[in-house]
Amino acid sequence: MRVLVTGGAGFIGSHLVDALMESGSEVRVLDDLSAGSLDNIKRWLNHERFEFIKGDMRDAETVKDAVEGVEAVFHLAANPEVRIGSQSPELLYETNVLITYNLLNAIRDSNVEYLVFTSSSTVYGDADIIPTPEDYAPLEPISVYGGAKLAAEALISGYAHTFDFKALIFRLANIIGERSNHGVIYDFINKLRRNPEELEILGDGTQRKSYLHVSDTVEGMLHIFEHFKGENKAVDFYNLGNEDWITVKEIAEIVSEEMGLNPAFRFTGGVDGGRGWKGDVKFMRLSIERAKETGWKPRLDSYGAVRRTVRELLSANQSGE
Structure with missing residues (x-):
């Protein structure tokens, strides 16, 4: 083709x-x-x-x-x-x-x-x-x-x-995954590289996606x-998408753990009931039943995808990519 x-x-x-x-x-x-x-x-x-x-x-x-x-x-x-x-x-x-x-x-x-x-x-x-x-x-x-x-x-x-x-x-x-250059995981890694003692988290941390x-x-x-x-x-x-979801706070915990850090979390409080920014959808999980009916389903759940992505981004940085 x-x-x-x-x-x-x-x-x-x-x-x-x-x-x-x-x-x-x-x-x-x-x-x-x-x-x-x-x-x-x-x-x-x-x-x-x-x-x-x-x-x-x-x-x-x-x-x-x-x-x-x-x-x-x-x-x-x-x-x-x-x-x-x-x-x-x-x-x-x-x-x-x-x-x-x-x-x-x-x-x-x-x-x-x-x-x-x-x-x-x-x-x-x-x-x-x-x-x-x-x-x-x-x-x-x-x-x-x-x-x-x-x-x-x-x-x-x-x-x-x-x-x-x-x-x-x-x-x-x-x-999420290798080669990504924006988003919450990418941001958390860069913030912790700048300051390993504290991690700023936009919103109230309960956003779940x-x-x-x-x-x-x-x-x-x-x-x-x-x-x-x-x-x-x-x-x-x-x-x-995936059939499960994960909070921003849980993502911060996985990133910190994979980087061998124990930072203090500082939540900004966010806008409009704890959103990270204006227009941020606080809760998102898609039905993937139609996709599954075709014979596809994800191999990694949200937690596995986040952890693998953290490792991929950290490894790419260490190798100078």
């Missing part, structure tokens, strides 16, 4: 590229390297089945050139930082909604058969039903990031039905994509 991966030098994207290359696909990556790194995909740079394009998806012509000749597009390019929405909503619009619009217009004029999009659990907002199923409504994001992801979902659905290609949308829980290791994420995406190709649906949605 000839595939384009947008954001393929990023955290999740590079792991997906690894899996696609290992499966024998021809892979083209489009990435502006604002959040990603060539180091993440360096093993493929000179491979005959691999092509890298450095380009900004806000430029429509760049996107149009990138989709030429591919059968499927895995659209992972996005600004991954949820918190930035309160400071720079226009940036989240450009790097989530506008780039998706440009991609859809390019796909409309191409021979692309499939679009796979990584959306987010943030589209559900503060869900009344937990674990939250894909058909939960109304979707009411409480962050600009979640709103941008939902807007992208809506555009994808409209274009797929109108211009006759198939779209698979994944709503992801918190994805589901975490999925990137290895399980990529396996789930590719497994369900194969299943989706056999379905007679223009658009379909799948949650990818």
Whole structure:
């Protein structure tokens, strides 16, 4: 299969590229390297089945050139930082909604058969039903990031039905693992390196969410994509997450333990009832029953994913990566 991966030098994207290359696909990556790194995909740079394009998806012509000749597009390019929405909503619009619009217009004029999009659990907002199923409504994001992801979902659905290609949308829980360069575990490690005696924790520490290791994420995406190709649906949605969840305080304890430290925890108290920041969903756990019906399930639970991620990030730092 000839595939384009947008954001393929990023955290999740590079792991997906690894899996696609290992499966024998021809892979083209489009990435502006604002959040990603060539180091993440360096093993493929000179491979005959691999092509890298450095380009900004806000430029429509760049996107149009990138989709030429591919059968499927895995659209992972996005600004991954949820918190930035309160400071720079226009940036989240450009790097989530506008780039998706440009991609859809390019796909409309191409021979692309499939679009796979990584959306987010943030589209559900503060869900009344937990674990939250894909058909939960109304979707009411409480962050600009979640709103941008939902807007992208809506555009994808409209274009797929109108211009006759198939779209698979994944709503992801918190994805963690090797090569991640943002998020709570990454932040905790860096804070403890600066001050091993004290760890600042945003919010009240009771925030409880589901975490999925990137290895399980990529396996789930590719497994369900194969299943989706056999379905007679223009658009379909799948949650990818874990069946358990873990508190921020418990994550802090695991990070401290793995680093051999015993810091004092200092909770900021947070906003809006103990949230880490404005727009932070305090409790999130997705129903993954539909994904499991296809034959996929995560190998690591949230606790195992957190502990493995801490070890991976610490090991990468020690080796100078």
